[in-house]
Amino acid sequence: MKTTLSRLALGCAAAALATAAQAQDKTLTISVYSFAQDQYKEALYDPFEEICGCDVVVETGNSVERMAKIEANAADPVIDMAVISTQDALALAQKGLLAELDTAKLSNFDKLYDSAKDPNGDGMAVGYTYYASSIVYRSDLLEIESWGDLLSDELAGQVALPNITGTQGPLTLMMLDRAMGGSGDYAPVISTIGEHADDIVTFYSRSSELVQLMNQQEVIAAPVGKFAWGSFKEAALPFAWADPVEGQAGGMNVMIMTKDNGNEELAYQFMDYWLSTEVQTKVAEMQVDSPANKEVVVSDEIAENLTYGADVIDNLNIMPAADIVEQREAWVEQWNTEVIQ
Amino acid sequence: MFRNTREGLALALPAAIFSTLLFLVPVGILLSEAFRFEGGWSLQGYIDFFATPLNRTVFLRTLKLGALVALTAAVIGYAAAFCIVNLGPKSRGTIFGMVVLPLMISPVARTYAWIVILGRTGIVNETITGLGLSDTPLRLLFTETAVFLGLLQLFLPLMIISLVSAMENIPRDVIPAARVLGASWLAVFFKVILPLTKEGLVIGGTLVFTGSLTAYITPAILGGSKVLMLETLLYQRVNVSNDFVSASVIAMILIVMSFSANLLLKKIASARS
Numbered sequence: 349m350k351t352t353l354s355r356l357a358l359g360c361a362a363a364a365l366a367t368a369a370q371a372q373d374k375t376l377t378i379s380v381y382s383f384a385q386d387q388y389k390e391a392l393y394d395p396f397e398e399i400c401g402c403d404v405v406v407e408t409g410n411s412v413e414r415m416a417k418i419e420a421n422a423a424d425p426v427i428d429m430a431v432i433s434t435q436d437a438l439a440l441a442q443k444g445l446l447a448e449l450d451t452a453k454l455s456n457f458d459k460l461y462d463s464a465k466d467p468n469g470d471g472m473a474v475g476y477t478y479y480a481s482s483i484v485y486r487s488d489l490l491e492i493e494s495w496g497d498l499l500s501d502e503l504a505g506q507v508a509l510p511n512i513t514g515t516q517g518p519l520t521l522m523m524l525d526r527a528m529g530g531s532g533d534y535a536p537v538i539s540t541i542g543e544h545a546d547d548i549v550t551f552y553s554r555s556s557e558l559v560q561l562m563n564q565q566e567v568i569a570a571p572v573g574k575f576a577w578g579s580f581k582e583a584a585l586p587f588a589w590a591d592p593v594e595g596q597a598g599g600m601n602v603m604i605m606t607k608d609n610g611n612e613e614l615a616y617q618f619m620d621y622w623l624s625t626e627v628q629t630k631v632a633e634m635q636v637d638s639p640a641n642k643e644v645v646v647s648d649e650i651a652e653n654l655t656y657g658a659d660v661i662d663n664l665n666i667m668p669a670a671d672i673v674e675q676r677e678a679w680v681e682q683w684n685t686e687v688i689q
Numbered sequence: 690m691f692r693n694t695r696e697g698l699a700l701a702l703p704a705a706i707f708s709t710l711l712f713l714v715p716v717g718i719l720l721s722e723a724f725r726f727e728g729g730w731s732l733q734g735y736i737d738f739f740a741t742p743l744n745r746t747v748f749l750r751t752l753k754l755g756a757l758v759a760l761t762a763a764v765i766g767y768a769a770a771f772c773i774v775n776l777g778p779k780s781r782g783t784i785f786g787m788v789v790l791p792l793m794i795s796p797v798a799r800t801y802a803w804i805v806i807l808g809r810t811g812i813v814n815e816t817i818t819g820l821g822l823s824d825t826p827l828r829l830l831f832t833e834t835a836v837f838l839g840l841l842q843l844f845l846p847l848m849i850i851s852l853v854s855a856m857e858n859i860p861r862d863v864i865p866a867a868r869v870l871g872a873s874w875l876a877v878f879f880k881v882i883l884p885l886t887k888e889g890l891v892i893g894g895t896l897v898f899t900g901s902l903t904a905y906i907t908p909a910i911l912g913g914s915k916v917l918m919l920e921t922l923l924y925q926r927v928n929v930s931n932d933f934v935s936a937s938v939i940a941m942i943l944i945v946m947s948f949s950a951n952l953l954l955k956k957i958a959s960a961r962s
Contacts, residue, residue, distance in 0.1 A: 410928060412927075412928055412929060412930070412931045413928075413931075415931070416931050505825075505828055511914055513925070513929045513930070545915075548915075549828070549830075549831060550831045550913040550914060550915055551913070551914040551915065552913070552914075553914065553929075564804065564808055564809075564810070565808070565809055565810050566808055566809055566830060684741070684743040685742060685743065688743060688914060688915065688917065689742060689743050689746050
């Protein structure tokens with residue numbers, strides 16, 4: 349009897365160890381933006397690891413580095429899923445590096461705003477966060493009513509614009525084009541910026557750079573993504589978020605899955621969890637990312653710092669990713685010739 | 690010193706292996722990218738680089754600012770070094786310590802200090818508007834002038850240190866002798882001091898010029914994207930465009946510029962003697 353019990357106990361222990369070992373063998377490797385990783389760990393990574401009994405390996409970096417890694421390891425993917433901008437997702441999809449998503453495996457898919465369900469129209473990306481883009485300005489010195497005010501005489505020598513190579517650059521072109529009549533051709537807009545180049549303090553690359561310039565009073569107005577608004581709101585100077593007559597520009601970051609990564613089921617489980625009302629609410633309350641899940645409810649105070657609610661999201665001027673991918677090279681070339689030089 | 694050359698080689702071997710494996714080989718592989726085109730070897734990367742007007746502007750600006758910084762550092766450096774070597778031992782130590790002090794402070798902190806000085810609400814603009822010289826603050830940041838000042842402040846100590854070392858080796862009686870024989874101070878400088886300190890000038894000039902070419906933080910903070918230099922352009926090529934071929938071309942151009950400056954300064958120095 350004693351021997352039988354010992355064998356049983358040993359068997360249970362071995363089974364438990366095997367399960368634990370198997371759980372630890374399950375690893376999901378994700379590639380994400382570098383910011384707010386502590387908050388993401390608390391709201392998303394740690395709870396998901398408990399649910400799946402797996403390890404989440406997080407790789408961070410700028411978009412160029414992360415895309416290069418996905419491309420370099422196309423034959424044997426080391427990244428299972430990634431979050432990236434719509435235009436970068438489209439560029440990867442055009443190179444055949446992404447898997448088509450089976451949205452039936454995402455139980456929270458129907459909770460998303462319609463524009464987040466298939467933003468690139470290729471079935472390879474699903475939006476998880478929106479961001480509005482408008483003009484932040486010194487409310488004690490001026491009022492901003494139009495995107496065209498950025499190139500006005502009043503702001504000459506005190507305005508910064510985003511560089512064309514960043515996410516905000518093309519959005520600014522789009523809104524300046526609308527302020528100039530809306531031809532849809534951005535070449536004349538770049539030429540106009542070139543004519544005003546001496547009036548523009550600098551062309552910033554990162555929002556943190558702009559926060560610093562505005563706090564040092566080098567710049568009193570500039571276009572920026574809403575995700576940076578928190579940094580301005582806490583500043584000592586009176587900053588305001590403009591509501592221009594042309595509206596706000598907007599963008600979206602999406603989830604993608606690498607082709608033939610062999611870890612699809614776990615990746616779907618993770619994506620679904622990230623899109624859930626629970627996680628999207630937590631992340632929104634932390635003011636890290638604005639929700640793409642329309643069931644998320646947050647207080648007015650928090651909503652003020654986010655791109656939140658159907659009214660706001662449905663009215664965003666979102667530039668199609670295909671336009672950016674197709675024309676970016678020509679824009680950069682013209683920008684380098686007429687603006688930077 | 691050694692009983693045979695093998696002992697000397699054995700001692701140098703670890704450092705040689707380390708440098709070869711962890712520096713020369715990776716840098717060689719990276720730079721070889723600059724000569725690759727469509728699977729073969731080619732100079733097409735360089736042709737493409739110089740065919741772009743922006744790249745030519747950035748190349749010439751880098752060369753111009755590097756040369757201007759080195760030249761200005763030499764002029765200020767000679768005056769400062771001459772003053773330092775003629776001080777008493779105690780004062781010399783104090784002043785020399787003050788010259789070296791900025792080298793112990795991070796270039797980031799030193800460069801940010803210029804924002805406080807040159808900004809719209811900085812000391813210079815407060816003085817200009819306070820004296821009524823201008824109604825509105827001048828645009829000083831994000832200009833070539835700001836980058837020039839930042840680089841000069843960053844590398845001037847290297848020139849002064851090199852020239853002080855060179856001047857300390859001038860025999861004490863040479864300058865008084867030249868003066869007694871009727872040479873003006875200008876003649877003393879060009880016919881006595883300059884020839885006797887040319888090695889220091891070559892070392893200082895190379896350090897300042899090379900440093901100005903390869904500095905990233907100062908042009909990035911004080912120049913931004915409106916005053917691109919080769920180093921900031923290289924960063925953009927890697928981190929924004931993921932264009933390693935173009936970045937390798939820029940790296941190779943920077944290396945060639947640095948070596949050329951050193952050879953040129955040595956040639957000028959030898960021609961004088």
